[in-house]
Amino acid sequence: MLQLTHLDRLEAESILILRETVAEADKPVMLYSIGKDSAVMLHLAKKAFYPAPLPFPLLHVDTTWKFRDMYALRDKVAADPSIQLIVYKNPEAETRGINPFDHGPLHTDMWKTEGLKQALDKYAFDAAFGGARRDEEKSRAKERIFSFRDRNHRWDPKRQRPELWSLYNVRKNRGESIRVFPLSNWTELDIWQYILREKIEIVPLYFAADRPTVERDGLVLMVDDERMRLNDGEAVVSRKIRFRTLGCYPLSGAIDSDAVTVEDIVAEMLASTTSERQGRAIDRDGGAASMEKKKQEGYF
Amino acid sequence: MNAPADIHAWLVDQEHKELLRFITCGSVDDGKSTLIGRLLYETKQIFDDQLAALEADSKRHGTQGQKIDYALLVDGLSAEREQGITIDVAYRFFASEKRKFIVADTPGHEQYTRNMVTGASTADVAVLLVDARKGVLTQTRRHSYLAKLMGIRHLVVAVTKMDLVDYDQAAFEAVIADYRQFADKIEIGEWTAIPVSGLNGDNVVRGSDAMSWYSGPALLEHLDVVPLNTSADAEKSFRMPVQWVNRPNQNFRGFSGQIASGSISPGAEVRILPSGRVSRIDRIVTADGDLYEAVAGQSVTVTLADEVDCSRGDVIVDAHSPPQSADQFEATIVWMSEDELLPGRGYWMKVGTQVVTATVQAPKYEVNVNTLEHLAAQTLGLNGIGVAEIATDRDIVFENYDENKTLGGFILIDKLSNATVACGMIHFALRRSLNIHRQHLDVGRETHSQLKGQRPAVLWFTGLSGAGKSTIANIVEKKLVARGRHTFLLDGDNVRHGLNRDLGFTEADRIENIRRVGEVARLMTDAGLIVLTAFISPFRAEREMVRNMLPEGEFIEVFVDTPLEEAERRDEKGLYAKARAGELQNFTGIDSPYEAPEAPEIRIDTTQLTAEQAADAIVQELDKRR
Numbered sequence: 001m002l003q004l005t006h007l008d009r010l011e012a013e014s015i016l017i018l019r020e021t022v023a024e025a026d027k028p029v030m031l032y033s034i035g036k037d038s039a040v041m042l043h044l045a046k047k048a049f050y051p052a053p054l055p056f057p058l059l060h061v062d063t064t065w066k067f068r069d070m071y072a073l074r075d076k077v078a079a080d081p082s083i084q085l086i087v088y089k090n091p092e093a094e095t096r097g098i099n100p101f102d103h104g105p106l107h108t109d110m111w112k113t114e115g116l117k118q119a120l121d122k123y124a125f126d127a128a129f130g131g132a133r134r135d136e137e138k139s140r141a142k143e144r145i146f147s148f149r150d151r152n153h154r155w156d157p158k159r160q161r162p163e164l165w166s167l168y169n170v171r172k173n174r175g176e177s178i179r180v181f182p183l184s185n186w187t188e189l190d191i192w193q194y195i196l197r198e199k200i201e202i203v204p205l206y207f208a209a210d211r212p213t214v215e216r217d218g219l220v221l222m223v224d225d226e227r228m229r230l231n232d233g234e235a236v237v238s239r240k241i242r243f244r245t246l247g248c249y250p251l252s253g254a255i256d257s258d259a260v261t262v263e264d265i266v267a268e269m270l271a272s273t274t275s276e277r278q279g280r281a282i283d284r285d286g287g288a289a290s291m292e293k294k295k296q297e298g299y300f
Numbered sequence: 301m302n303a304p305a306d307i308h309a310w311l312v313d314q315e316h317k318e319l320l321r322f323i324t325c326g327s328v329d330d331g332k333s334t335l336i337g338r339l340l341y342e343t344k345q346i347f348d349d350q351l352a353a354l355e356a357d358s359k360r361h362g363t364q365g366q367k368i369d370y371a372l373l374v375d376g377l378s379a380e381r382e383q384g385i386t387i388d389v390a391y392r393f394f395a396s397e398k399r400k401f402i403v404a405d406t407p408g409h410e411q412y413t414r415n416m417v418t419g420a421s422t423a424d425v426a427v428l429l430v431d432a433r434k435g436v437l438t439q440t441r442r443h444s445y446l447a448k449l450m451g452i453r454h455l456v457v458a459v460t461k462m463d464l465v466d467y468d469q470a471a472f473e474a475v476i477a478d479y480r481q482f483a484d485k486i487e488i489g490e491w492t493a494i495p496v497s498g499l500n501g502d503n504v505v506r507g508s509d510a511m512s513w514y515s516g517p518a519l520l521e522h523l524d525v526v527p528l529n530t531s532a533d534a535e536k537s538f539r540m541p542v543q544w545v546n547r548p549n550q551n552f553r554g555f556s557g558q559i560a561s562g563s564i565s566p567g568a569e570v571r572i573l574p575s576g577r578v579s580r581i582d583r584i585v586t587a588d589g590d591l592y593e594a595v596a597g598q599s600v601t602v603t604l605a606d607e608v609d610c611s612r613g614d615v616i617v618d619a620h621s622p623p624q625s626a627d628q629f630e631a632t633i634v635w636m637s638e639d640e641l642l643p644g645r646g647y648w649m650k651v652g653t654q655v656v657t658a659t660v661q662a663p664k665y666e667v668n669v670n671t672l673e674h675l676a677a678q679t680l681g682l683n684g685i686g687v688a689e690i691a692t693d694r695d696i697v698f699e700n701y702d703e704n705k706t707l708g709g710f711i712l713i714d715k716l717s718n719a720t721v722a723c724g725m726i727h728f729a730l731r732r733s734l735n736i737h738r739q740h741l742d743v744g745r746e747t748h749s750q751l752k753g754q755r756p757a758v759l760w761f762t763g764l765s766g767a768g769k770s771t772i773a774n775i776v777e778k779k780l781v782a783r784g785r786h787t788f789l790l791d792g793d794n795v796r797h798g799l800n801r802d803l804g805f806t807e808a809d810r811i812e813n814i815r816r817v818g819e820v821a822r823l824m825t826d827a828g829l830i831v832l833t834a835f836i837s838p839f840r841a842e843r844e845m846v847r848n849m850l851p852e853g854e855f856i857e858v859f860v861d862t863p864l865e866e867a868e869r870r871d872e873k874g875l876y877a878k879a880r881a882g883e884l885q886n887f888t889g890i891d892s893p894y895e896a897p898e899a900p901e902i903r904i905d906t907t908q909l910t911a912e913q914a915a916d917a918i919v920q921e922l923d924k925r926r
C-alpha cells in the first residue's frame with residue numbers, strides 16, 4: 001500500500017481547501033505576491049484543477065517598490081495564456097507619490113492594506129487566497145483557514161467560526177468576504193522541501209549573489225534601482241547576499257550567504273538562529289502585537 | 301540546530317517523515333503551555349530573535365520570576381496575554397527525527413469545550429495534562445470523555461509538575477490508579493501515562509535522571525511511535541465525496557475529491573450515491589501523470605467509464621460495499637453558539653460535501669460532561685452536548701462516525717448569520733427512515749393535478765400584522781375560484797384554533813407552527829390544490845424551510861410590504877396598541893424582529909396598490925406560471 005509522506009498530506013489538504021473554495025464561493029481570486037509561498041500556492045492550484053485552467057485570476061497588489069527580479073518573474077508567470085493576472089495599484093498612493101523613504105508606516109498602509117481592500121471591492125471578489133502560514137507569527141497561529149471579514153474587511157479574533165475536520169463553512173452574507181489560507185499548516189521548511197521536490201521556479205533573489213547594498217538601521221538593504229536614496233555617509237558596497245522573504249526592496253533586509261541552491265538554503269536555514277520575518281521592518285512598528293493589529297485593520 | 305553534513309541524505313530522510321496531529325488538553329495551571337513551550341524549545345523550533353523577545357516578555361508578563369516563561373511562547377493573541385489565559389485553538393509545528401507534528405493547543409476550562417472539540421476533530425492522539433499535586437480532576441474526566449467522543453483512539457496522560465512533588469513515584473502511581481478506574485468505566489481502550497516536568501524538561505524529549513524509577517518512554521519518544529489513524533482508514537472500503545466536477549471542455553469530465561477511506565485503481569467498479577448508478581474508474585488523473593493507485597488522504601481527480609450523472613455532493617464508493625442513505629438519524633450534537641438550539645428550525649447541515657436542510661428534535665438527553673449523567677433537556681446551549689434525532693430534507697449518504705469521520709461528522713450552520721452553530725456525530729439511521737420506503741401511490745400528485753387541470757402551488761403571504769395579508773389572500777382566492785381553480789386558504793386564525801392549538805407564541809412554538817402549516821400545505825399540493833397561506837412568518841429561515849419542502853417553483857413567496865408606521869396606524873385589531881402598552885409579548889415589529897424577504901417571487905407595496913389591484917397582480921403572476 002502506498003505510504004503518504006507529510007508533504008503528500010499537506011499537498012492533499014491544500015488542494016481540498018482550494019477546491020472547496022472554488023466550489024462554494026461566487027468569485028474567488030488568488031493574491032499573488034511573487035514570493036516563494038505564492039509560488040507554492042500557485043503550483044498547488046494548478047495541480048488542484050488540472051487539466052482545467054485556473055478557475056480564478058491572480059491579483060498582484062503592487063506597491064511599485066518591489067524588486068526588479070520580482071516583476072520579471074511575475075510577467076513570466078502571466079505570460080502563460082491560461083493565467084489571468086490583475087495588477088492593482090492604489091491610485092491615491094500613486095498620485096501622492098507614497099514611498100517608503102518619506103512616509104514610513106503609511107507606505108504599507110496605503111499601498112498594501114488600502115490597495116488590497118480597494119481591489120477586492122472593485123472586482124467584487126468574495127474569497128481571496130493568501131499564502132500565510134501559521135508558523136510565521138503568533139497571531140497567525142490562531143487564525144482559521146477560512147477567515148471571515150466583515151463589510152469593512154475587518155477581522156474579529158473573538159468571532160471566528162469553529163473549523164472541524166475538513167468541513168469548511170464557506171457561507172457568508174452579501175458584502176462579507178473570506179480570506180482563505182491553503183498553506184496554513186505548512187512550515188518554512190515544508191515550503192523549501194516542496195519547492196525542491198516539485199522543481200518550482202522562484203525569484204533568483206532567494207539565492208545568494210553579489211549585489212549592491214547599503215547597511216541601515218541594522219538591516220542590509222539592496223540598491224535595486226536609482227530610486228534608492230542614500231543617507232550621508234552611506235556607501236554602496238557589493239556583498240554576497242540573499243533574501244529569506246521578499247517585499248518592497250527598501251524595506252527588505254538581506255542576509256550574508258553563500259547559498260546558491262535550494263539544498264544550500266535548507267542547510268543554511270537549519271543552522272540559522274533567526275526567524276524568517278526577522279528581516280521585515282514592517283512587523284516591528286507598533287510593538288509585539290503589531291501583526292494582530294494590522295490584521296484587524298484589514299492587512300492580509 | 302546544526303546543519304547536517306550530508307544535506308541530500310537529510311532531505312531524503314525528511315521526505316519520508318510521517319505526520320501526526322495531536323491535541324493538548326488541560327489548563328494553564330496544569331503547565332500545558334510550559335510543556336508545549338519546552339517541546340518547541342528542545343526540538344529547536346525557536347530562533348534567537350524569538351528567544352530574545354521571550355526573555356524580555358518573561359520579565360514583563362512572566363510568572364517564573366527571572367526564569368524563562370515558556371508559556372509566553374505559545375499564548376498568541378494580545379487579549380489573551382493580558383488576561384493570562386488561552387482562549388482559542390492555536391496550532392504549533394515541530395518535528396522529531398521520525399515525524400512531523402501539528403499540535404492543536406486548546407484551553408481546558410469547561411466554557412471552552414467547543415474549542416477542545418474543534419482541536420480534537422483532526423487529532424490522532426490527545427495528551428491530557430494532570431497536575432501531580434492535584435491528581436485526576438473533574439476536568440480530566442471531561443477531557444477524556446470529549447476525546448473519546450471525537451473518536452481519538454489513543455490518549456496520553458501526562459502527569460506534570462513532577463518537580464513539585466519531589467519526583468515521587470508514589471504520587472505518580474496514585475494518579476494512574478485513579479485514572480485507570482475512570483478509563484475502564486468509559487471504555488478508553490489505549491492510554492499511556494508519563495511523569496514529566498515541563499519546567500525542567502524531565503521525560504519531555506528524553507528520559508529523566510530524577511525519575512530513574514520510570515522506565516517508559518519520554519513524551520516525544522512515545523509520540524514518535526503511536527499508530528496513525530490514517531493507516532486504519534486506508535484498509536476500509538473506498539469512499540470519495542465529490543467536491544468539484546472538472547469539465548474544461550467536451551472531451552473531459554473528471555470528478556475531484558479527497559479519498560475518505562480505502563484505495564482505488566483504474567478498472568474498479570464503483571457506485572455513485574445517492575443515485576446508485578454503477579460504473580468503473582477509467583483514469584486517476586493528476587498533473588504529474590495518471591496514477592495506478594490512489595489511497596485514503598489523497599486529493600485526486602477520477603474519470604468514469606460511463607456517462608453517468610455525478611455532481612458535487614455525490615459520493616463515489618466501492619460498488620460492492622456501499623454505505624447507506626437515509627433522512628432521519630440519531631446523533632450526538634455539540635452546540636457551539638451562544639444562541640441556543642431551536643428544535644424544529646431548519647439549519648444547513650454539511651456532511652462531506654453534501655449540504656442539506658436539517659431539523660433537530662428536542663434532545664433525548666443532555667450529557668453532563670463532568671459526571672457523564674444523562675439529563676432531561678428541551679434544548680442545548682453553548683457547549684451543551686446531547687443526543688437528538690435529526691431529519692434532513694432529502695436522503696444523505698452517511699456512515700457511523702466511529703467507522704468513517706468524513707461521512708459521519710457534520711456541522712450545522714445558521715441560515716441567517718451563516719455562523720457554524722454546532723457539530724455532530726451520526727450514530728445510526730432511524731429504522732423508520734431506512735426500512736419503510738415511501739409508499740408508492742398509484743394515484744400520484746400528477747394524477748390529482750391533471751384531474752383538476754392546474755399546476756399546484758403555495759402562495760405564501762408574509763408581512764407584518766395588519767399589513768393586509770388575509771384581506772388580499774381572500775380576494776385572490778375568490779378570483780381564482782371564479783376562474784374554476786381549486787384552492788384552499790390557510791390562515792393564522794383557523795389553524796391556531798385546531799391543528800396548532802397546543803402552540804403558544806415563543807420563538808420555538810412559532811417555528812413549529814410554520815412547520816406544521818408547511819407540511820399541511822405540501823399535502824394539499826399533493827392533492828393538486830392551489831394553497832394560499834396568510835401568516836406573519838417573520839423568520840427567513842422558516843420560510844426557506846417550507847420552500848425546501850416543495851418541488852422547485854411551487855413555493856411562491858408574496859411579500860405584503862407595509863411599513864410598520866402604516867400597519868400600526870391601521871391597527872384594526874388594536875394589537876399594536878396593546879403591544880406598545882406592554883400587554884402583548886414577542887409582538888412582531890415591536891419587540892420581535894421581522895426579517896423581510898430578500899428576493900420574494902411577488903412584492904406588493906400596499907402604499908401604492910389597493911387590495912383589489914394587488915389581488916389582480918398576483919392572479920396575473922400565477923397565470924404566467926401555469
